[in-house]
Every structure is written in C-alpha cells, then in structure tokens.
Amino acid sequence: MSEKPKLSQVLTHGRYATSFDAESAEEVYDPRKESLVRSMLTEIGEDPEREGLRRTPLRVAKAMDFLTSGYSLSAEEILKGAIFKEDVKEMVVVRDIEFYSMCEHHMLPFFGHAHVGYLPNGQVVGLSKVARVVDVFARRLQVQERLTNQVADALMEHLSAHGVAVVMEASHTCMMMRGVQKQRSTTVSSAMRGAFDANPSTRAEFMSFIRN
Ligand SMILES: Nc1nc2c(ncn2[C@@H]2O[C@H](COP(=O)(O)OP(=O)(O)OP(=O)(O)O)[C@@H](O)[C@H]2O)c(=O)[nH]1
Numbered sequence: 130m131s132e133k134p135k136l137s138q139v140l141t142h143g144r145y146a147t148s149f150d151a152e153s154a155e156e157v158y159d160p161r162k163e164s165l166v167r168s169m170l171t172e173i174g175e176d177p178e179r180e181g182l183r184r185t186p187l188r189v190a191k192a193m194d195f196l197t198s199g200y201s202l203s204a205e206e207i208l209k210g211a212i213f214k215e216d217v218k219e220m221v222v223v224r225d226i227e228f229y230s231m232c233e234h235h236m237l238p239f240f241g242h243a244h245v246g247y248l249p250n251g252q253v254v255g256l257s258k259v260a261r262v263v264d265v266f267a268r269r270l271q272v273q274e275r276l277t278n279q280v281a282d283a284l285m286e287h288l289s290a291h292g293v294a295v296v297m298e299a300s301h302t303c304m305m306m307r308g309v310q311k312q313r314s315t316t317v318s319s320a321m322r323g324a325f326d327a328n329p330s331t332r333a334e335f336m337s338f339i340r341n
C-alpha cells in the first residue's frame with residue numbers, strides 16, 4: 130500500500146477509510162477524533178499546525194482505533210471453527226504471550242505477559258487462538274484483574290474444558306511515568322476456573338510450568 134493513497138485506504142480492521150479534504154489536500158481519517166486530538170494539543174500548549182504535529186491527529190486516531198480494536202471483536206468469533214476433537218486429557222499451557230493494554234483510569238499503557246493453561250475435555254483449540262483471545266480483551270480500556278478474568282471466562286465457556294488458568298504479569302506505565310513513579314514493580318493477577326480452582330495440585334502443576 131502506498132504512503133499517500135489516491136482516494137481511500139481501508140485499514141486492516143476496516144472500520145474507516147481515509148480520504149482527502151479537497152480544499153486543504155490533507156488526508157482525513159476520522160474527523161471527529163482528529164479534531165479532539167487537535168484540541169488536546171492546543172490545550173497542552175502545543176501548536177497543532179507546526180510541521181511535526183500536522184499529521185499527529187490522524188496518526189493518534191488510527192492508533193487509538195487499533196489499541197481499542199478489541200471492542201469490535203469477540204472471543205466466540207475467534208474460537209468457533211478453531212476447536213477440534215482430540216482425545217487429550219493432559220494440561221496444555223501457552224506461556225509468555227505478550228500483551229499490550231491501556232488502563233481505564235489514565236488511558237496509559239500497561240503491558241506484560243499472559244500465561245494460559247487449560248485441561249482439555251475431548252477437544253483442543255488452535256494455539257494461536259489463545260493468544261488472539263488475550264488480544265481481544267487487551268485491546269480495550271481495562272484493569273488488569275478484569276482482563277485476566279475475561280480471558281479465563283471466555284476460554285472456559287467456549288472450550289468446554291475441565292478447567293482454565295490465566296496468570297498475567299504486567300508493568301503499568303501510569304505507575305512508572307507519573308503518580309507513584311515506581312519503575313520496577315510488576316503486578317501479577319490470576320484467574321482459576323474449574324479444576325484449577327478446585328484442585329491445589331492441578332494449580333501447582335500449572336504454576337510449575339509457568340515458572341520454568
Ligand atoms: N486494581 C487496578 N488498579 C489499577 C490498574 N491500573 C491502574 N490502577 C490504579 O488505579 C488507581 C486510580 O486511583 P486514583 O487515586 O483515582 O488515581 P490517581 O490519583 O491518578 O492515583 P495515583 O496513580 O496514585 O496518582 C491507581 O491506584 C492506579 O495505580 C489495574 O489494572 N488494576
């Protein structure tokens with residue numbers, strides 16, 4: 130795709146197309162969001178017309194759409210068609226799935242790794258879909274605890290598994306760049322469902338997999 134599309138450019142998530150304002154010959158993507166970003170730039174004392182910032186409202190609008198694209202996706206859509214019968218009973222763990230989300234308090238990034246385990250009940254899921262489900266919920270405004278629970282509940286619902294375990298470890302830039310300014314603290318959250326909740330040895334096995 131060329132840098133400057135002739136008339137329109139459909140983004141990968143297909144929500145908006147870019148076009149050109151005939152009068153100013155400026156690329157336009159989402160006029161309302163771009164206008165809000167321009168106002169924000171003015172409010173913080175910047176000049177939205179200076180060269181380095183001219184395309185910033187458009188870039189920010191596109192970035193925000195990507196970072197919140199999880200609202201228009203569902204775990205069900207991702208998982209349906211990716212679950213297949215397999216006579217497996219042993220625990221499956223996908224670990225170190227990197228994710229990027231935004232805290233709903235400050236709209237600043239928090240990011241880290243998710244570890245997801247499940248106990249199959251006669252069917253397994255395509256492994257990439259586990260990571261995609263993490264992204265569906267991460268690309269929204271979140272708190273880490275809710276994100277962790279949503280991933281666990283979605284997998285539990287659609288896999289008909291004996292159990293699901295999710296552990297997330299993240300750094301919150303709202304605690305690093307501002308506020309309490311703690312650079313090295315990380316937050317760990319967990320959600321245990323089914324056998325992982327009921328059975329300490331199942332939970333311990335999962336924890337041993339993600340520690341090594
Ligand atoms: N539980 C939880 N809290 C979060 C998460 N992300 C950010 N927070 C916290 O949300 C809280 C918001 O509290 P407020 O006191 O309203 O915000 P604030 O005045 O900006 O707080 P400080 O960050 O302490 O300056 C802060 O303690 C943040 O650290 C998260 O994912 N989970």
Ligand SMILES: [Zn+2]
Binds near residue numbers: 303304
């Ligand atoms: Zn925050």
